[in-house]
Amino acid sequence: MLRYHVTTFGCQMNAHDSERIRGMLEELGLGEAPELEQADVMVFNTCTIREKAESRLAAHLALAKTIKDADPGRLLAVGGCFAEVQRERLFEQFPQVDFAFGPGSIATLGEWLAVERNGGASGSFGTGAQRRFAAELPGRRERAFQAWVQISMGCNSVCSYCIVPTVRGKEMSRAPGEVLAEVESLAVEGVREITLLGQNVNSYGRDLTAVERTTFAELLRACNRVEGIERIRFTSPHPKDFRGDVIAAMAECDSVCEHAHLPAQSGSSRILRAMRRTYDRGRFLALVAEMRAAIPDLAITTDLIVGFPGETDEDFAQTLSLVEEAGFDAAYTFVYSPRYDTEAASLPGQVPEDVKRERIERLIELVQATANERNERRVGGVEQVLVEGRSRTDDSLLRGRTRRNTTVNFTGRSEPGELVAVEIEGATSTTLRGREI
Numbered sequence: 001m002l003r004y005h006v007t008t009f010g011c012q013m014n015a016h017d018s019e020r021i022r023g024m025l026e027e028l029g030l031g032e033a034p035e036l037e038q039a040d041v042m043v044f045n046t047c048t049i050r051e052k053a054e055s056r057l058a059a060h061l062a063l064a065k066t067i068k069d070a071d072p073g074r075l076l077a078v079g080g081c082f083a084e085v086q087r088e089r090l091f092e093q094f095p096q097v098d099f100a101f102g103p104g105s106i107a108t109l110g111e112w113l114a115v116e117r118n119g120g121a122s123g124s125f126g127t128g129a130q131r132r133f134a135a136e137l138p139g140r141r142e143r144a145f146q147a148w149v150q151i152s153m154g155c156n157s158v159c160s161y162c163i164v165p166t167v168r169g170k171e172m173s174r175a176p177g178e179v180l181a182e183v184e185s186l187a188v189e190g191v192r193e194i195t196l197l198g199q200n201v202n203s204y205g206r207d208l209t210a211v212e213r214t215t216f217a218e219l220l221r222a223c224n225r226v227e228g229i230e231r232i233r234f235t236s237p238h239p240k241d242f243r244g245d246v247i248a249a250m251a252e253c254d255s256v257c258e259h260a261h262l263p264a265q266s267g268s269s270r271i272l273r274a275m276r277r278t279y280d281r282g283r284f285l286a287l288v289a290e291m292r293a294a295i296p297d298l299a300i301t302t303d304l305i306v307g308f309p310g311e312t313d314e315d316f317a318q319t320l321s322l323v324e325e326a327g328f329d330a331a332y333t334f335v336y337s338p339r340y341d342t343e344a345a346s347l348p349g350q351v352p353e354d355v356k357r358e359r360i361e362r363l364i365e366l367v368q369a370t371a372n373e374r375n376e377r378r379v380g381g382v383e384q385v386l387v388e389g390r391s392r393t394d395d396s397l398l399r400g401r402t403r404r405n406t407t408v409n410f411t412g413r414s415e416p417g418e419l420v421a422v423e424i425e426g427a428t429s430t431t432l433r434g435r436e437i
């Protein structure tokens with residue numbers, strides 16, 4: 001039996017796409033190899049959001065080349081966002097690659113493999129007749145009780161730093177009937193937690209035909225009615241599209257978790273304008289206040305970029321103060337990285353690397369202090385935890401996540417997939433510690 005190995009970079013959308021790549025390859029009769037070294041078909045699902053993602057990929061592809069040089073029968077395929085951005089140029093940069101495909105044409109990998117195994121051509125880029133939802137392909141999930149559900153692809157925003165719209169194209173919503181049918185069949189299979197995925201989940205449905213027209217709030221309510229699904233998460237929403245109807249749905253639907261990942265990007269209205277985020281600091285904070293008023297106990301996490309072109313000390317100070325004012329429970333922090341053909345890459349006032357470094361260090365310190373303080377408040381309380389497995393650092397402990405999406409390491413006897421009550425006894429900036437009761 002031929003064996004495959006998939007290495008994934010990037011966001012949850014890519015992780016979901018990789019599940020479909022696995023499912024498709026298994027349907028073709030391939031089995032999974034635990035290590036790259038053992039794989040006949042080596043697949044890399046790539047990311048291009050920041051330069052760092054690409055330098056990491058280059059190192060992996062160098063290893064794949066060594067493996068191929070020793071055994072030329074092996075096949076190397078590169079999919080995902082970096083492949084899409086590079087297209088045919090990828091083969092000049094990495095001649096060891098046999099096949100490349102973008103995120104909208106995952107199915108072409110299977111089609112190519114079917115031919116290649118009968119002596120097909122190498123060095124080609126897979127172009128599907130049309131973009132297809134990865135969700136249409138068979139999937140192979142990591143855990144039986146958790147699943148991602150793709151609700152849209154692409155993005156219609158024009159954030160000046162971001163390459164995603166170029167790579168993943170215009171936003172296309174999946175038909176609500178298809179989304180619900182998938183959620184229902186997942187529930188039947190025993191899935192208890194779903195995460196609805198889209199580049200901008202709360203603009204969902206705007207492109208649907210009049211008969212199918214469904215808003216994101218309606219979709220949340222429909223998923224909430226599915227028996228067996230006990231936790232509903234979603235990522236990522238754009239603050240500009242986060243309206244009252246979605247807040248109400250979050251507040252009223254028992255299964256929708258008390259967590260919103262709300263990417264702020266900056267705390268400075270001037271920088272937000274240059275980023276083309278279409279909200280300012282005031283509107284962002286008003287949204288946070290509205291959400292907190294409607295959803296008691298809500299956790300809010302965010303993404304922040306430092307060193308966007310033109311960012312002054314004063315702008316950066318505004319980002320620091322946003323962290324405190326909004327009270328983020330966690331934040332992913334990024335150093336601005338200029339991307340091909342994005343508007344911001346050619347803006348004047350690019351910030352020197354040492355300034356970016358110094359800013360991100362200060363930001364991380366504040367984010368940790370804020371998160372730590374917010375986690376400390378949970379100590380003494382009881383949280384509902386979905387058990388995921390053993391603790392990553394201490395095998396004698398179990399690990400799971402609260403509805404607010406905080407990782408908890410705890411003592412107990414439950415099995416993965418169970419929902420248990422855990423008394424919280426301690427906290428760090430990223431995790432809680434406790435005891436199953």
Ligand code: 5AD
Binds near residue numbers: 161265
């Ligand atoms: N440089 C740095 N960070 C970026 N992000 C998107 N594009 C860039 C870029 N060019 C960050 C944003 C986004 C997250 C997924 O990655 O914060 O929300």
Ligand code: SF4
Binds near residue numbers: 011
């Ligand atoms: Fe995900 Fe963006 Fe990276 Fe593509 S470029 S994998 S959409 S984070």
